Amino acid sequence: MQKKAEKQRQSSSPQDILKQLYRTMLRIRLFEEKTAELVQKNEILCPSHLYIGQEAVATGVSASLRKDDYVFSTHRSHGHYIAKGGDLNALMAELYGKVTGCSRGRGGSMHLSSPEVGFIGSSAIVAGSIPLAVGAALAFSLRKQDRVSVAFFGDGAVNEGTWYESMNIAGLRKLPVIFVCENNLYSTHMPVSECLADTDIHRKAETFGMSGYRIDGNNVIEVYETAKKAIDAARRGEGPALIECMTYRWRGHVGPNYDIEKGLRSKEELDEWIAKCPIDRLEKQLLQQGLLTASEIQRIRSELKKAVDDSAVYAKKSPYPDEKTLLDNVFKES
């Protein structure tokens, strides 16, 4: 199944790719809306950082990745996991703290993992997984493989020293790593302008001898095309790239609320970005170009909705970890 889907992806027509991008974004959106609902109902207890509004980034980047390429992620990782092909049931079960979860109920929302599809893990330490992506690329390049690794991170990660160190090592050794910055204009309660002396993040790439792009992160086609160019180049051994995707999280920093009631940002700003919804935008285009009809879209939507609803049923029914296993896996059995 996976193999076939992958082959299809490689040799897809541009139309098929657009449809695929649409489905992936919608899958993420519906999953996140469900998560928001379940957090509100106290079904999900672990802190969940929602990806609603940013779907085009994970989707557009991952569309050019193979299963054996690695993705490293952050506290806001549901979208990255889904776009890389992670299983919805295992994701939802993880949010429920169940043993059937992708991290066996040990990680929760901030620590997802699905090594079988190349989603290596998400770290909740800001910038913490960026050097790991560099290291994976180092291993690939030492073995002369044509694999790439991707570090997803937020604008906040650019405040950390390890970001600069990682960029430098990657540039120095021309490693096949793509740095994807999701600039959603905020780091928790702080606007990016209060964090960075120079907010043109993409321009920092030049210092490290790599290409830097700033693109519309809500335009999935632009993300797809830019990422494809960078990924293909990295595969050919031409070194790393930094892609800064301008985007916005609709919900607050963590959980289903909007951070407007807390006075951290304005309703006008949020509305402006909701009007730039990446999914609506592609949907309009698909309809206009006659690639999908309204009823086909309806069908896709209900099919995906069902998969998401099913994941919640699966998660709820799944067993909790056995408390006797608390100390398992501190080390690998040797």
Added chain:
Amino acid sequence: MAVIQFSQAINQALYQLLEKDPEVFLIGQGVTSPWYVGGTTLGLVDRFGAERVFDTPVSENGVTGAAVGAALAGAKPVLVFPRLDFMYYAFDQLINHAANWHYMFGGQLSVPLTIWGIVNRGGEQAAQHAQSIQAMMMHVPGLKVVMPSTPYDAKGLMVSAVTDGNPVMYIDERWLYQTKGEVPEEMYKVPLGKGVVRREGSDVTVVATSYMVLEALKAAEALAKEEHIDVEVIDPRSIKPLDKQLLLSSLKKTGRFVVVDAAWQTGGVGAELSAIVASEGFDYLKAPVARVSLPDAPAPSSSVLEKVYYPTSKTIIKKVKETVVR
């Protein structure tokens, strides 16, 4: 005397320190946020301005170094970490620089820096949002470590930390923030290195840190009622310097010693206190020293696992009974 919350007691201490000494300033993530540091900094930026109370980018290493540098230049920074887990990026500045500076240059310059780190555990936050690292801090020569458990001490120890003239690690727990107690309006100090007896008892000494003091008191009441075991509960308040005399004199009375510290067991606060008791209080011991701690595992997410991971008064009761039976 006014009864206020733990978080308000910290707020009062910071307010008075900022007001009294222009060299004091407050930085770190969340000091201007309405929720990030549990309401401890409410109103401070409005009163003292964004020059002296400011939020920092997520740059823990650089920000800590800057705080150390400012302290070397005579300022008295209070640097907050909303979670201890985020502090590892700061370790180099704290351990190699802040803690060494006074010694390394023969005592010429000191680092009057308060590093305030908040333990924020539970709530299915998992391994990177739950850690208690007092033992690692206690291990470092040149760092003092305090752990208040009451609103009174929260204020008094903050004042002592900021005015001590050395790098002081102030560790508190979010689980304490809503607790209430009497706090004098005026500024006062709780001396570093002086513990207190929270409950007198004759059968067994229980030394507990931070939030676990409350669990130990709960356990002591239950043990008195149900088992007629009379527990003495000691709150060291500062784990470095440590009030050894208080621990040993209590042990002399009870002959039994249990340490309760909600952090990993191996190499923990309990290990250090046990070693002190074994070497300096050996003749008083009627039973082996016991430890209540976290197991040597990272914090799990699932609440089912959290329930067995975090010790409570029940865990303490069980340990005390085992100790007393001997």
